[in-house]
Amino acid sequence: MEMGRSDGGTSALRLSPQSWLALVATLFLVVAASAVWIATSRAWMGLVLVPSHDGQVVIVDVLRSDLPNRVQTGARLVALATPDRPDGLDVGALEVIEEPDTLDTYKELNAFRERQTQLDSMLHERQIELELVLADGSSANAQVETLASRPIWSLPFQFWLQLGVGGAGIVLGGWVWALRQEEASAYFALSGFGLMLSATSAAIYSTRELALDGGLFRLLSAGNYAGTSIFGLALISLLLVYPRRLAGTWVVVGVWVVGLGVTLAHVLQLMPSQAVGAYAPMLAEFAALFGLIAAQLVLTRRDPLARAALGWFGLSVLLGTGVFVFAIAAPLLLDLEPQASQASAFAVILLIYAGLAIGVARYRLFDLGTWSFRLISYLIGAFLLLGLDALLIYGATIEQVPAFGLALLMVGLGYLPLRNMIGQRILRRHRVRPQNFRQILDIALTSNSLKQSVGWHNLLAETFNPLTIEAATEGTRASLVDAGQALLVPACGPLLPMLLRFADGGRRLFSRSDLDWANEMIELMQHALDSRDAHERGVRQERSRIARDLHDNIGAQLLRTLHSPEAERKDAIVGETLTDLRDIIANAHGNGIRLDEVLAELRYETDERLGQAGMKLDWVSTGDEGQIVSARLAHTVRSIVREAASNAIRHAGATRLAVSFSAEGAQIDLAISDDGTGFDETRITPGDGLGNMRSRTLAHGGTISVSGNGRTRVAVQLPLEDVAP
């Protein structure tokens, strides 16, 4: 632990947020434990007493079974007597009022405290006599022995409620402070401390059975009053400096001097009257809060974000304190009955903290991000575990070990899912939906770059609903700008960088999850654009391959047709060209052609042609089934077989044609022979079929031998080049 440097007058211990929160939680637990100890170390009759409308005290519940029958629900407690004080002391409705601050004058208050002291000392004498008026109107006396201490289970709900409100105040204040140690958060934490002081004190005295010692009562009242003052003054100070600084430090100090002065004056009973002392400052503080919120709203009119944040927070402060002031304080000042119990009014104050939570979640109030909820959610889980454990042990009297397991189970089954559900609502994790996926693909595949930009712009607008989208000048990575006021979306392929300002039409700031989402979208877009480029490259390669094939094969064959004098030969070449064209089209993927398919087609075609001429085909082919060859090699093989078949049909007077084909290792052996009369080997010219066979073979680096003696025989060897499948 080290002492931090001084920040604008605020020096803070450098502790981790968890440590701060643990410190605050410990403080609260110590205070709460003290409160429970004080509340339970009172002498106890075992009754629940309430004031009745006719000014008497009614027993509404009896919590002990060892009391005489006369002490029963519905009976009225009229007076108390003890051996030391046999003449007894009358008991009136005033003794059991929740909050003595509601008394009009200091004189009444002091008399009340005096009676409380007497009653308390009587209760501690243990042997007491209750003077009762039973429900049927008859009088009765009952001897009762008080217990030395009040059992913890008998503490009423209001006690725990006020303790809880105090705890929420200090923990939430501590939460903000733990995460951001600034002047504003210090005031906020201070208000939480004030709330705890006020609520815890009230929890003890407002739920007493009948009496507390006057001195203790006075101390607790002072604690309650001082706590309320600190709460109000801290909120005033907060609004004096946040979100806009309205006044200098001296004004804040002045507010505290005056406020604490008035508080002291009231505790010392120097104010005009008890009611004025107790509630006039509260009303003044409320008016000041109202005025400050209005002033802040005016000042933040050019800053929509600060204003929206203030709106939530301000509204909840006014609502929280307003309910308290108007339900309790104002009626009392006007001599009317308060409209709500003080304990439940405390709960309303928690509204402030709900507003705070929303402010943090949506606008990063106090500059806290949504991540900060994670911290507090664990603390709440821990408190719940402790609370349930205690409840099970003391309330349901279950053994300690099973009780802890049971509490753990209940927290696990009940709280943790709830926490996750709330977490998901608040932290809304975005995921790219299938619909977005399609949109991104559509944009990536749009060829018009203007349309692409517009599409991307619209998609971002739809996704984040920002107030404005501006062109950004730089940026290679998506990032949050100005602490979440804007989101920078970097350039992505041809898409220009953009700056998105104010998420959700200015209703919230950009968060880390927005950033993650944007990154996911950009990654997807980049991938889609890359894929498109790769595809286009492939298309270009394909196009150039087809162009080359067309030039090399079709072009050359058409040229041969053009210069060929014989009509029949022209027809043959054109027919061949059409087949080649089919190959080029069928081979559109550029992966080469399966040799066995080429041979099958060639066999079928040759058989057809020979059949027309009344000839027979003997076809033998061996080799690898799935061998892939280039379209060019396929053309060559085909053109040689065709040429040989044509010669056999036209010139040789043959009846059979034998084709043997083998593709072994790296070589193709092709032999074609007929049983005809042969031809004159000297008459081969470059323009005719045999010449054509020769030039094609040589172009492939192969060898050819043709013999025309007796029967015609053509033998060709071609190297089998590797074509990747």
Place this chain on the structure above:
Amino acid sequence: MNVETVLIVEDISEAMTSLIRIVQSAFPEARLETARSVKEARFLITQRPWSMALVDIGLPDGSGLDLVRLFSDLAPETVCVVSTVLGDDGHIVAALSAGAQGYILKGQPEPVLLRQLMQIQHGVPPLSPTIARRIMEHFQRTGPVDTESNRLTGRELEVLSLLAKGLRNADVAVALELAESTIATHIKSIYRKLGISSRAEAALHATRLGLA
């Protein structure tokens, strides 16, 4: 079956002249009419019963495949033959699936075409190795949608695989020790199953897409 009326659908006039010549020498008695577009053909289909139709796949106002479908819906008795220059395998298989009873490649010499046409008319459909291979692939792909009765029999698969190796019907018959007419029956059965399985596949696709 006697060929009394023939409809030729073809948009290239030279090809038309050639087809007319072939049909006239194949079926000298037949009455012959021509159409140059899908529109004209649609009109003529409903005019009278046709014994045979030669349909070009690529027509200026649409695909000949639509006409093939129209024939198999309106006049299943018509022997419908698709004609194509480049003989793109995919188109031919599609035409056979749509109900064509055969196909001819216009680039081949006229005598070859003439013989093929006569064979089709006599119930011996042509099946080149490439197309046979394509049909085998088709049945492998659509396996799951086929019911028992639409699946190819072992014998049919044998016939197909031999055809795919470049053997002609007669050679297949010798290789399998069957009559040539039995091979033709197998081929026709393969054609029929191709049509049924294509329709079943189409229906399955439609169901997947939520169209049916």
